Amino acid sequence: MSGFKNIIGHTQIIEHLKSAIKLDKISHAYIFNGEAGSGKRMLASAFAMTLQCETGNDEPCGKCQSCIQAVNQNHPDIIWVSHEKPGSIGVDDIRVQLNNDIGIKPYSGKYKIYIINEADKLTVQAQNALLKTLEEPPAYAIIILLTMNHEALLSTILSRCITLNLKFVEDELIRKYLMEVQEVPDYKADISVAFAQGNVGKAIKLGSTQDFDELRDDTFSMLRNMDDMEMYEVIEYIKKIAENKLNIEDYLDLIIMWFRDVLLFKATNDINSLVFKESISDIKKQANKRSYNGIENIINAIEKAKVRLNANVNFELVMELLLLTIKEN
Numbered sequence: 001m002s003g004f005k006n007i008i009g010h011t012q013i014i015e016h017l018k019s020a021i022k023l024d025k026i027s028h029a030y031i032f033n034g035e036a037g038s039g040k041r042m043l044a045s046a047f048a049m050t051l052q053c054e055t056g057n058d059e060p061c062g063k064c065q066s067c068i069q070a071v072n073q074n075h076p077d078i079i080w081v082s083h084e085k086p087g088s089i090g091v092d093d094i095r096v097q098l099n100n101d102i103g104i105k106p107y108s109g110k111y112k113i114y115i116i117n118e119a120d121k122l123t124v125q126a127q128n129a130l131l132k133t134l135e136e137p138p139a140y141a142i143i144i145l146l147t148m149n150h151e152a153l154l155s156t157i158l159s160r161c162i163t164l165n166l167k168f169v170e171d172e173l174i175r176k177y178l179m180e181v182q183e184v185p186d187y188k189a190d191i192s193v194a195f196a197q198g199n200v201g202k203a204i205k206l207g208s209t210q211d212f213d214e215l216r217d218d219t220f221s222m223l224r225n226m227d228d229m230e231m232y233e234v235i236e237y238i239k240k241i242a243e244n245k246l247n248i249e250d251y252l253d254l255i256i257m258w259f260r261d262v263l264l265f266k267a268t269n270d271i272n273s274l275v276f277k278e279s280i281s282d283i284k285k286q287a288n289k290r291s292y293n294g295i296e297n298i299i300n301a302i303e304k305a306k307v308r309l310n311a312n313v314n315f316e317l318v319m320e321l322l323l324l325t326i327k328e329n
Contacts, residue, residue, distance in 0.1 A: 003060045004046045008177050008200050009169030010039055016164065017047050018058040026051070026111075027162045028137045031119070033150040034166030037201025040146040043166070044115050045070070048078045051142070052109040066109060077109035081116045089118065091125040099133055102141050111140050119145035120152040127154050134160045168198020178207045187278070191216070194275040195250075195257060202250075216276075219254055224282055226326065235319050248315075249306055256302050262286040263295045294329035301325035 004014045013032075020026050030047075032040040046060070052075060054064035061067055069075035081097045083089040098114050106112045116122070122130065134143065134157060143161075147153065150163060175193045177200070178184040184192065184207040192212075196203035206212045222229075222237055229237075238251070261274045266287035271280055290298075305322040309315065 003049065003062065005059060007039060007042050007046060008173050010043060010166060013043060013164045013166065014046075017043075017050075021050060021058045026142065028141060029134055029143045029145070029161040031145045031147055031150050031153070031158070031161045031163040032166065033147045033163060035148055035199060037196075037199045037205070038166045039169075039200055040166060041117065043164075044144045044146060047144070048075075048113045048115065048142075051111050051113065052077060075109070076107040077112045079112070079114050081114055083118075083121075087121065089116070089122045089126050091123060091129050094122070094126045094129045098143075099129060102133055102138060105138075106140055111142050112138075113142045113144065115144045115146065117146045118148075120147040120149045122153070124154070127157055131156055131160075169200050171198070174198070174200055174203045178203060182207055184208070188213075191275055195253060197253075215251065216254065219251070220258065220276075220279055220282060223255070223258060223286075226323070231320060231323060234323050235316055238319055239315075248309060252302050252306050256299055258283075259286075259295055259298050259302070262290065263292070263299070266290075266292065266295065290329060297329045298326050 004018065007014065032043055034040050049060045049067060049070040050058065052066045052070060053060040054066050055061045060070070062071070066075065070078060073080075079097065079101070081089070081093060083093045098116075102112065102114070104112075130143075131154065133141075137143070145153070145157075145161065150158065171193045174196065175189050178189040178192060179186060182204065188207060192203045192206040195206055195212075218237075222234065226234060238248075257275055258279075261276050261279075261283050264273055265271070265280075265283050271277055274280065274283065276283065301322050305318050308318045
């Protein structure tokens, strides 16, 4: 846990939360909505730490007993609701950890703060149990729901919460952080920033792992040799290289970036604007070989593949359709 000053981007949300603290107009319930890696946990942690800080300021001091407990994640009045089942948060999780506990006054802090990560996985029964508490929360209670898809929540819950949607962070801010704080080399920072598309968590993960470099090299090798490979070979190859490194959606994003570079070079003949400048010879070959329509068809097919995989369509079938499109175009 840390304060607001250590968070990259999300200026409007931070200003909103700081203003609420200054004016003492804190809501009993918030939803922080954004994709994985966007910074929801950091914002919730900073908000909770600031609210409990003994100074009462809009930035935590980091030195008082409350701040030290928050940093060490053992503050008795900052409760992270956990759940055993990976796919859902059940009614018992909410009843035991929140409903049955919320009536007990704070041990040491001004507030009692409950943070529910992956709150869009709450079952309908769990949401209804939570709703009862949201309807009449104690004065000291604050409930923060972290979601990737807040629309999965009941409208009655949404209406009782202040929803803060996390926006993408500017590329320059992320690049600066990677290079100055994480000490990532400039070429790798450029690729991580382009790949992350405004997601700080994803950029940090990519910038600090060797897996991404290996995956990129393996992917480009496959794209170069795809015309000479049988379909089953390519599918097995994709399974293998995406298995333990990045999830399949990240892998498909990497291929989209590659083909966007191909399209950009075909249109402009400019190396400087490419993400993968070091692969210019392969990009040039692909640009000469494929038509504008063909490249656009491939990019659209990859986007469709991502949607199908999220809808749990069979992996082999989705990849076969995608690879046929790449081969045919």
